Amino acid sequence: MAEEKSAPQQADGEALENLLHEGRQFPPSDQFAANAVAKPSLYAEAESAGTEFWARQAREMLTWEKDFEQTLDWSEAPFAKWFVGGKVNAAYNALDRHVEAGNGDRVAINFEGEPGDVRQITYAELTDLVKQAANAFESLGVGKGDRVAIYLPMIPEAVVSMLACARIGAVHSVVFGGFSSDALRNRIDDAEAKLVVTADGTYRRGNPSSLKPAVDEALSDGKSTIEHVLVVQRNEEPVDWTEGRDLWWHDTVAKAGKDHTAVGHDSEHPLYILYTSGTTGKPKGILHTTGGYLTQTAFTHKTVFDLKPEQDVYWCAADIGWVTGHSYITYGPLLNGASVVMYEGTPDTPHRGRWWEIVEKYKVSILYAAPTAIRTMMKWGDDIPAKYDLSSLRVLGSVGEPINPEAWMWYRKVIGSGRTPVVDTWWQTETGAIMISPLPGVTEAKPGAAQAALPGINADVVDESGQSVPNGSGGYLVIREPWPAMLRGIWGDPQRYKDTYWSRFEGMYFAGDGAKRDEDGDIWLLGRVDDVMNISGHRLSTTEIESALVSHAAVAESAVVGANDETTGQAVVAFVILRGEDAKKFTAEGADTSEIVADLRNHVGREIGPIAKPRQVLIVSELPKTRSGKIMRRLLKDVAENREVGDVSTLADTSVMNQITEGLKK
Numbered sequence: 001m002a003e004e005k006s007a008p009q010q011a012d013g014e015a016l017e018n019l020l021h022e023g024r025q026f027p028p029s030d031q032f033a034a035n036a037v038a039k040p041s042l043y044a045e046a047e048s049a050g051t052e053f054w055a056r057q058a059r060e061m062l063t064w065e066k067d068f069e070q071t072l073d074w075s076e077a078p079f080a081k082w083f084v085g086g087k088v089n090a091a092y093n094a095l096d097r098h099v100e101a102g103n104g105d106r107v108a109i110n111f112e113g114e115p116g117d118v119r120q121i122t123y124a125e126l127t128d129l130v131k132q133a134a135n136a137f138e139s140l141g142v143g144k145g146d147r148v149a150i151y152l153p154m155i156p157e158a159v160v161s162m163l164a165c166a167r168i169g170a171v172h173s174v175v176f177g178g179f180s181s182d183a184l185r186n187r188i189d190d191a192e193a194k195l196v197v198t199a200d201g202t203y204r205r206g207n208p209s210s211l212k213p214a215v216d217e218a219l220s221d222g223k224s225t226i227e228h229v230l231v232v233q234r235n236e237e238p239v240d241w242t243e244g245r246d247l248w249w250h251d252t253v254a255k256a257g258k259d260h261t262a263v264g265h266d267s268e269h270p271l272y273i274l275y276t277s278g279t280t281g282k283p284k285g286i287l288h289t290t291g292g293y294l295t296q297t298a299f300t301h302k303t304v305f306d307l308k309p310e311q312d313v314y315w316c317a318a319d320i321g322w323v324t325g326h327s328y329i330t331y332g333p334l335l336n337g338a339s340v341v342m343y344e345g346t347p348d349t350p351h352r353g354r355w356w357e358i359v360e361k362y363k364v365s366i367l368y369a370a371p372t373a374i375r376t377m378m379k380w381g382d383d384i385p386a387k388y389d390l391s392s393l394r395v396l397g398s399v400g401e402p403i404n405p406e407a408w409m410w411y412r413k414v415i416g417s418g419r420t421p422v423v424d425t426w427w428q429t430e431t432g433a434i435m436i437s438p439l440p441g442v443t444e445a446k447p448g449a450a451q452a453a454l455p456g457i458n459a460d461v462v463d464e465s466g467q468s469v470p471n472g473s474g475g476y477l478v479i480r481e482p483w484p485a486m487l488r489g490i491w492g493d494p495q496r497y498k499d500t501y502w503s504r505f506e507g508m509y510f511a512g513d514g515a516k517r518d519e520d521g522d523i524w525l526l527g528r529v530d531d532v533m534n535i536s537g538h539r540l541s542t543t544e545i546e547s548a549l550v551s552h553a554a555v556a557e558s559a560v561v562g563a564n565d566e567t568t569g570q571a572v573v574a575f576v577i578l579r580g581e582d583a584k585k586f587t588a589e590g591a592d593t594s595e596i597v598a599d600l601r602n603h604v605g606r607e608i609g610p611i612a613k614p615r616q617v618l619i620v621s622e623l624p625k626t627r628s629g630k631i632m633r634r635l636l637k638d639v640a641e642n643r644e645v646g647d648v649s650t651l652a653d654t655s656v657m658n659q660i661t662e663g664l665k666k
């Protein structure tokens, strides 16, 4: 379905004006600044060193088996090669070297299961587990360059599996456990994965919840490239078993040998593929490679969160199925030798204070979370966090979507007792690591703004023609220079990589986000300017959900928009035209659409996953289209957000919006 581009200025005009008049500023305390990892001189250092800045970081943050000869090869732009000629092993850097340095007894993972079971895994133990998994994977025929799908809940085996792949040079493709069997199968097929690592299930809101049946369904035709399914026993619910294909983790990995030598892989060796929604129906397999990705995740994790690995307890409350979990649960923190907290469940199980109970219990000092979670907890009330001792917290991070100033203030005041820096970090699956963020101890923070490109990153806001906008103006966010953790392409589709990111503006990476510079030159992010929606910090494309809807037998056509939502940032609102008799029946005056609407919502849940279920499904008899047949989603968004419908003059039939609004009133 064709799409209509909206100008970034329209992203959220009124809210933005309020934001830009946000006058509050929070300079770091002298004490914080004096002890901070980041120093103000870092910006000037990066500026004068150019790409050599990253060469320094690469050598400082990582232990290379073989040093690199060239920092950046951009001769085949936009296909970058960083740290050319270097050899490095991600798992060795995240694990073995910490043990060799005498830190084997430090806790790597504090796991808290939803039912309250706990596991503390030291660096020495995690190293052994990863070596065993590496041996087991190899014994199953998985070798360098092979793809492994990881479809697991938030349990330590997810981290173990990722690092075991990285150790042997296999390429992991983590699929969010909340995705459907269809979504899993599509990702398995696209990457031609050999092995799936999964679990019998997990726990959700106090009950066992299954995972393996989705894998069984995904592989039911027996025609996939998958040779083995490795199953972690988590909730001990009964599972179906395919002899010869399925293997228990405890029979395989737990019995494998603990000797495994990590060899360095080429700096540009593929590390992982992670699928993310674009503007078309088919998710893109974003490809990340080794040396550059590890360098930037380690550097940003250390400087943006002010990490002191000997004393900090770091908790990133994302799921491992998203890029935040990759870069800031697994790679960044473990490369830096941090102690991380990993929590399996939902924030309100068994009670709404669970997060704060975890902070108190583990003395979490750095918390990284999404605005949608912060807004939800804000709604639940200040008295809940007030019951817990949160005094261990010293840095708070936000990621995934714009954070509104009220939520930012609440986060700092109520959770950070008014003293912790809050870092609003902008980045994407594609950028691999944080790109725009304040630096704690350096930046005078403004509630709601990501503010400035990190040292070594060249971000800008440009107008339609690619010219930098003056302070006080809006435009499109671009990255002007290659960066180490940048995606190296879209799996199997180099042309789509060029078209999506490098064709909108000559020689610049187009992020797909609207942005504005305030009078001080600080950057404010305004949300997507394409048909990608951001639901609770998760990316979904309108077209993907439209395709899911039209795959339902009753649906003739559909249009999906992301409407503002107080809690989730945006919510999915679908406009649907039904087929044949249903069309008349359900658009008639007084028709009860509740059953068909529930059916359509569930259908989307089954096709993509519960996160994609529309908040609202509106049955209509027409959709607004231009003369060339493009759906004008802007007008539908007006309806979904209860606004006066905007200019309809470019519609082929200008009466359509009247029909829709009148029809919905019925």
Ligand code: PRX
Pocket: 276, 322, 323, 324, 398, 399, 400, 401, 402, 403, 424, 425, 426, 427, 428, 429, 430, 450, 511, 512, 513, 525, 526, 527, 528, 534, 537, 538, 539
């Ligand atoms: O629109 C931006 C929004 O999330 C998109 C990237 O989504 P994804 O690849 O799923 O990665 C999310 C976690 C890094 C961006 O294009 N986004 C992410 N962080 C912010 C943000 N929008 C505003 N402020 C942020 N801090």
